[in-house]
Amino acid sequence: MCHQLHVRYVSTMRRSFMLILVPVQVLLSLLSPIPATGLTTSSSTRPRIAHKLESPPRAHIPPPPTKTSNKSTSTTNRNRNTNHTIIVFVDDHWYNLSEFRHPGGDEFLRRHNGQDITNLFYSNHWHPETIKGRVLVPTELNDDVAEALLPTTTTKRCPFSQPDPHSPLYKELKRKVKLYMDENEIPWRYQPTYRVFAVRAACLALCVIGRELDWDKMVCVTSALSYGFFTGRMVWTHVHNCVHNPSSISTPMRWWLEFDCVAVVSLWMHEHLTHHAETNTDSDPDVHYFSPLFDYLQIARDGGSSVKLCLAICSYPLLVPFMLTKSILHAVNNDPVVAQTGTSIWLAVLVGPLRFGLDILALGNDFVLALMTATAYIVLTFAATHQLEANHGTSSGDWMLDQIRSTNSVWSRSKLYSAFTGGISNHVEHHIFPQISNDVLVEIAPVVQEFAEENGVEYNSLSPWELMSRHSAFVGGGKSGIEVNKGEMNK
Numbered sequence: 155m156c157h158q159l160h161v162r163y164v165s166t167m168r169r170s171f172m173l174i175l176v177p178v179q180v181l182l183s184l185l186s187p188i189p190a191t192g193l194t195t196s197s198s199t200r201p202r203i204a205h206k207l208e209s210p211p212r213a214h215i216p217p218p219p220t221k222t223s224n225k226s227t228s229t230t231n232r233n234r235n236t237n238h239t240i241i242v243f244v245d246d247h248w249y250n251l252s253e254f255r256h257p258g259g260d261e262f263l264r265r266h267n268g269q270d271i272t273n274l275f276y277s278n279h280w281h282p283e284t285i286k287g288r289v290l291v292p293t294e295l296n297d298d299v300a301e302a303l304l305p306t307t308t309t310k311r312c313p314f315s316q317p318d319p320h321s322p323l324y325k326e327l328k329r330k331v332k333l334y335m336d337e338n339e340i341p342w343r344y345q346p347t348y349r350v351f352a353v354r355a356a357c358l359a360l361c362v363i364g365r366e367l368d369w370d371k372m373v374c375v376t377s378a379l380s381y382g383f384f385t386g387r388m389v390w391t392h393v394h395n396c397v398h399n400p401s402s403i404s405t406p407m408r409w410w411l412e413f414d415c416v417a418v419v420s421l422w423m424h425e426h427l428t429h430h431a432e433t434n435t436d437s438d439p440d441v442h443y444f445s446p447l448f449d450y451l452q453i454a455r456d457g458g459s460s461v462k463l464c465l466a467i468c469s470y471p472l473l474v475p476f477m478l479t480k481s482i483l484h485a486v487n488n489d490p491v492v493a494q495t496g497t498s499i500w501l502a503v504l505v506g507p508l509r510f511g512l513d514i515l516a517l518g519n520d521f522v523l524a525l526m527t528a529t530a531y532i533v534l535t536f537a538a539t540h541q542l543e544a545n546h547g548t549s550s551g552d553w554m555l556d557q558i559r560s561t562n563s564v565w566s567r568s569k570l571y572s573a574f575t576g577g578i579s580n581h582v583e584h585h586i587f588p589q590i591s592n593d594v595l596v597e598i599a600p601v602v603q604e605f606a607e608e609n610g611v612e613y614n615s616l617s618p619w620e621l622m623s624r625h626s627a628f629v630g631g632g633k634s635g636i637e638v639n640k641g642e643m644n645k
Contacts, residue, residue: 241295241303243270248300249290258401265424267490268305273431273553276319278589280332283320305490317553324554324586327605331587334601335594344395344402344591350388351410357381358516365518378520382527389415389532390576390592397423398588412498416506420498421481424489430588434540434560439484441540443476444469453629454546463630470533471526478502534618538562538625539581544614557585558611566603566615572596582613 240251240263251263266274276282295303335342361377363369392411396403396419403411411419429440434451441450447469448462469476482499485492492498514521545560564579565571571579577592578584580599584592606613616624 239303240264240267241300242266242268244272244275244286244290247290248295248297250293250295250300250303251289254289254293258399261400261423261491262427265489265491266427268303272316273319274427276324277430277553277586280328305494317549317551317556319553321552321554323552323609327554327586327602330605331598331601334598338597340594340597342590342594344399344593346392346395346403346407348407350384350392351414354381354384354388357384358513361518361520362516374518374520375523378517378524379527381517382524383531385524386528386531386535387576389528390535390578393419393422394426394576394578395591397426399591412501413505413509416478416509417498417501418478418481421478421485421492421502424492425481425484428484428488430585433557433585434546439480443480448629450541451546454543458627458629458631460630463626466629470537471529473529473533473537474525534622535564535575535578538621539564539578541628542614542621542624543628544612554586555611558582558606558613561585562614562616562621563599564616564618564621566599566613567596569596582615 238252240254240260241248242251242263243249254260254263256263275286279285334340357377357380361374361381364373364377392403392407393415396408396411400408400419400423408419425439429438432438434441436451438451443450444466447465453462482502485498486496487493513524517524539562540560542562545562547559549556550559561582563582564575566580566582568579572595577595580592580595583590583595583599583602586602587595587598590598603613603615605611
């Protein structure tokens with residue numbers, strides 16, 4: 155009996171792997187390396203978004219560059235420009251961070267080389283002014299020198315006035331939250347484990363064994379549903395936290411995540427950080443996820459309809475392929491690392507069929523159940539977090555207030571629901587404090603909510619059904635004429 159099962163299993167594995175590997179070999183023989191591509195923008199307008207530098211290190215800081223407008227100097231600098239040159243834009247000034255040794259690694263800086271990181275710089279540090287004085291100011295560049303060092307494909311510029319990225323109100327909230335965490339000894343940095351991988355592997359193994367030994371069908375179904383659930387939840391734990399804090403993930407775990415999640419960490423990073431920097435503005439990629447079928451910003455401006463609601467209902471089950479496609483397109487056009495190397499795209503194209511093929515092999519017909527469960531989980535915990543009628547409008551002039559207005563938490567003080575959602579249900583807290591691990595956002599929710607009430611700021615905390623009901627009303631027939639936020643401050 156055991157011998158027959160073994161022969162049957164090996165035969166099935168061999169056939170399945172051939173079906174997966176043959177198309178991959180064909181792709182390898184036909185496809186040529188992806189060229190470095192991107193958006194070339196005019197050098198006469200102002201830059202645009204990016205990410206963080208953690209707590210100020212006592213590291214080597216390069217001496218200030220000579221400020222000169224000499225043409226030959228610019229030409230020389232351009233000729234010496236390499237992939238190691240990193241310059242960023244903060245508060246209307248360029249800074250050369252090529253020799254800066256960031257304590258959290260340089261991945262964020264490399265992925266935003268030549269771009270405006272103002273909003274992300276201030277939101278990802280507890281004391282950004284101190285870091286600016288110690289790290290940025292000594293490396294300031296004149297515009298002509300900066301122009302010579304700019305990457306030619308992915309420079310992004312902001313043609314509008316930014317809201318105040320670090321208002322007195324924001325500083326005070328940071329002070330209160332940091333004090334609360336210190337007093338209660340709350341570890342705010344993400345601490346990953348391999349536990350979720352072990353749980354998912356167990357679900358997968360149980361499904362395979364149950365099918366091969368002809369166990370009750372419900373064993374396989376339950377295992378597949380559990381595998382889908384834990385896969386979806388991992389998006390808001392390991393993957394999401396890695397996007398915000400890549401240095402918290404060990405190198406082996408990072409490589410495993412890139413395989414397990416088909417390069418989503420590298421491809422999603424710039425796109426997701428752009429969403430954080432410019433939430434619910436025209437520059438926010440998330441409002442255009444399902445374009446051209448429907449666009450959240452267009453719905454806010456022109457009103458929803460039953461047709462758009464039907465399109466949303468049909469599109470949400472396909473969120474995973476939508477996200478992967480949009481992330482690849484965004485990364486190619488905006489992420490200097492992806493634009494220059496194309497490595498992550500190759501990984502997605504070549505590893506994707508193998509990765510999904512392994513799940514199909516293990517789960518069989520139950521693969522669809524697992525995929526739909528993971529997708530439903532991601533949709534229900536994410537799709538409506540910014541898309542209600544009340545989340546749209548022109549800027550208040552205060553970046554933090556704009557984040558609170560455009561974001562919704564769900565049962566913000568429920569630790570049980572926070573555990574279920576991987577912490578992403580405390581979405582208001584996440585957008586104000588993106589450097590804090592999702593696991594502990596529920597701990598600071600009372601501080602944030604009480605601060606909002608004290609200062610007359612509306613804090614959106616809804617039940618899951620309230621959120622989905624209001625989201626459906628927004629997409630399906632919300633009032634039109636909302637003056638959407640295009641990035642300009644109120645005049």
